Amino acid sequence: MNLIILFQNDFIQKNYARINDRRSDHILNIHRANIGDQLSVGILNGMIGTAIVRKINGTEIELELELELETDVDVTSKVNTTSPYTKQPPAPLPLTLIIALPRPKMIKRILQTCATMGVKDIIFLNSYRVEKSYWQTPLLQEDKIQEQLLLGLEQGKDTLLPKVTLEKRFKPFVEDRLPALCKTSIGLIAHPHSELPCPTHVTQHTTLVIGPEGGFIPYEVDKIQSAGCQGITLGQRILRVETAIPVLLGKLF
Numbered sequence: 001m002n003l004i005i006l007f008q009n010d011f012i013q014k015n016y017a018r019i020n021d022r023r024s025d026h027i028l029n030i031h032r033a034n035i036g037d038q039l040s041v042g043i044l045n046g047m048i049g050t051a052i053v054r055k056i057n058g059t060e061i062e063l064e065l066e067l068e069l070e071t072d073v074d075v076t077s078k079v080n081t082t083s084p085y086t087k088q089p090p091a092p093l094p095l096t097l098i099i100a101l102p103r104p105k106m107i108k109r110i111l112q113t114c115a116t117m118g119v120k121d122i123i124f125l126n127s128y129r130v131e132k133s134y135w136q137t138p139l140l141q142e143d144k145i146q147e148q149l150l151l152g153l154e155q156g157k158d159t160l161l162p163k164v165t166l167e168k169r170f171k172p173f174v175e176d177r178l179p180a181l182c183k184t185s186i187g188l189i190a191h192p193h194s195e196l197p198c199p200t201h202v203t204q205h206t207t208l209v210i211g212p213e214g215g216f217i218p219y220e221v222d223k224i225q226s227a228g229c230q231g232i233t234l235g236q237r238i239l240r241v242e243t244a245i246p247v248l249l250g251k252l253f
């Protein structure tokens with residue numbers, strides 16, 4: 001945990017937060033923090049700064065933030081950016097990432113990776129090779145998704161929570177929504193049988209589509225390309241989805 005992310009309900013008064021959950025466990029057992037120690041903290045969807053450990057009571061910790069908050073009500077956005085202790089979170093990637101829903105055991109890793117690398121718009125899409133049972137996993141519940149995204153943000157020292165959308169119907173999404181996304185961005189589909197190498201140093205907003213294990217079937221590839229996505233490849237090696245995502249993002253951006 002490289003960044004302690006704080007929520008609005010953590011604050012007991014202006015610039016003072018109290019936590020008593022996995023974050024405090026991590027501070028005590030991994031950071032081995034003592035009273036007076038300084039920690040990196042951030043407000044969810046807000047600024048990043050530092051905090052001093054002021055009180056330890058069992059597993060409960062009180063922190064004094066060195067963020068100059070303008071109000072003790074809306075701490076997620078009302079931050080004085082002129083404070084010498086504050087800085088903006090890292091810039092988001094200019095990307096909409098569309099992923100055919102992976103196996104449930106990979107959802108956690110993919111969400112964490114995306115959040116760590118700065119992806120802010122994630123769409124899980126149905127396809128022919130996505131098992132129907134995948135959509136029933138508890139890991140797609142809103143609180144479970146946020147849990148994994150927060151772990152990724154903590155790793156990447158970011159505070160901006162990504163948006164995750166579930167699209168359970170392939171054809172309506174590809175025919176109705178995807179063309180609109182591609183009109184205002186570079187549309188790409190990562191497909192092993194494409195000939196165009198993955199572009200690099202992209203600065204424009206990009207819509208990137210990644211298929212399931214085994215890839216999209218030809219009908220789906222045709223529909224996605226008809227919507228405005230150009231096929232790209234990472235070469236002859238076939239990568240798992242959880243491997244392909246960071247490789248593609250690293251090459252593109």
